[in-house]
Amino acid sequence: xxxxxxxxxxxxxxxxxxxxxxxxxxxxxxxxxxxxxxxxxxxxxxxxxxxxxxxxxxxxxxxxxxxxxxxxxxxxxxxxxxxxxxxxxxxxxxxxxxxxxxxxxxxxxxxxxxxxxxxxxxxxxxxxxxxxxxxxxxxxxxxxxxxxxxxxxxxxxxxxxxxxxxxxxxxxxxxxxxxxxxxxxxxxxxxxxxxxxxxxxxxxxxxxxxx
Numbered sequence: 001x002x003x004x005x006x007x008x009x010x011x012x013x014x015x016x017x018x019x020x021x022x023x024x025x026x027x028x029x030x031x032x033x034x035x036x037x038x039x040x041x042x043x044x045x046x047x048x049x050x051x052x053x054x055x056x057x058x059x060x061x062x063x064x065x066x067x068x069x070x071x072x073x074x075x076x077x078x079x080x081x082x083x084x085x086x087x088x089x090x091x092x093x094x095x096x097x098x099x100x101x102x103x104x105x106x107x108x109x110x111x112x113x114x115x116x117x118x119x120x121x122x123x124x125x126x127x128x129x130x131x132x133x134x135x136x137x138x139x140x141x142x143x144x145x146x147x148x149x150x151x152x153x154x155x156x157x158x159x160x161x162x163x164x165x166x167x168x169x170x171x172x173x174x175x176x177x178x179x180x181x182x183x184x185x186x187x188x189x190x191x192x193x194x195x196x197x198x199x200x201x202x203x204x205x206x207x208x209x210x211x
Contacts, residue, residue, distance in 0.1 A: 014164040015106045016155055016179060017099065019117035019124070019134075021172035022189045025094045028119050028127075029070060035086045036077035048076050070135075071143045074120050084126050091127050098210050099170060099189060112164055116155050118147040118175065133158065152178040174198035180205075 020027050033052065040049040055073055058064045064072075077083070103113050114131050115124070121134035133154050135145045146154060159166055169179045172189040180186050181204055188195070190211035199206060 011163050011165040013106075013109075013111045013167040014155075014159050014162075015103070015111045015113050015168040015170065016116050016166065016184075017103060017113065017169075018171035018173065018176060018189075019115060019119050019128075022170060023096055023099050023103075023115065023128075024091060025096050026091075028091060028123065031090050031094075032077070032087055032120070032123055033073060035083060035090060036073075039077065039080065039083045039086065043078075045078070048078075052076055067143055067145055070120060071137070071140075074122055074137055079122070084123075087123055088126055095127075096189065096211065102170065102187070102210070106168060111167065112162070114155065114158060116146065116151050116179075118145045118151070131158075147175055149178045151176065152182065155179065174202075177202050177204060 017023055020029070033056075037049060037052060040046075040052070052073055055064070055069055059066065059069045107113055112131065114133065115128055116133045117124070118135055120137050121132075122137050124132050124134045133146055133151070135147075144150065155166065158164070166182060166184050168185045168187065169176065169182070170187045170189060171179065172191055172195065174195045177199065180199065181202065185207050186205055187208045187210060188199075188206055189209075191199075191209065196206075
């Protein structure tokens with residue numbers, strides 16, 4: 001009797017990296033809004049300028065959520081080459097060199113790198129030229145963010161479709177606890193005390209801290 005052995009195709013390792021606070025030392029939404037306000041003011045679009053300031057005031061008073069703010073403000077800002085150039089000029093200097101170096105090292109070792117973020121997909125391609133998942137600003141009436149458990153499921157869906165195996169997660173924030181609990185090698189970037197406390201309470205393993 002001949003025994004049959006199933007030959008399993010070897011999966012390529014996958015590294016998932018967050019954007020705000022991880023790959024970028026800052027918040028890209030805030031940068032986009034700041035650049036957008038300058039863009040609107042320089043083009044004398046004062047009605048839109050005032051509308052954005054009103055939404056920011058409502059958020060400051062905690063009358064609206066950050067998620068609602070994001071979905072309402074971004075469509076107001078007119079995209080243009082000048083806005084794109086201004087956003088790039090303000091964001092590129094904030095890229096975390098330590099994280100960029102790690103991505104290069106893992107990529108050289110055969111890893112696929114996937115940027116997975118709750119940030120809006122409007123401007124990701126302006127500053128990142130690799131594979132990415134982000135919060136869709138179009139055809140998203142429920143205002144679903146690529147965050148938490150949803151981010152994990154989107155990452156795993158991407159991995160299954162590409163025959164990848166999630167091996168490394170790089171993030172700075174407790175929003176990514178579902179990803180961090182998956183069982184990959186977890187790298188934290190300059191985590192806050194709040195993040196460290198939440199990870200300990202969630203029994204999340206921390207393999208390395210950088211920054």
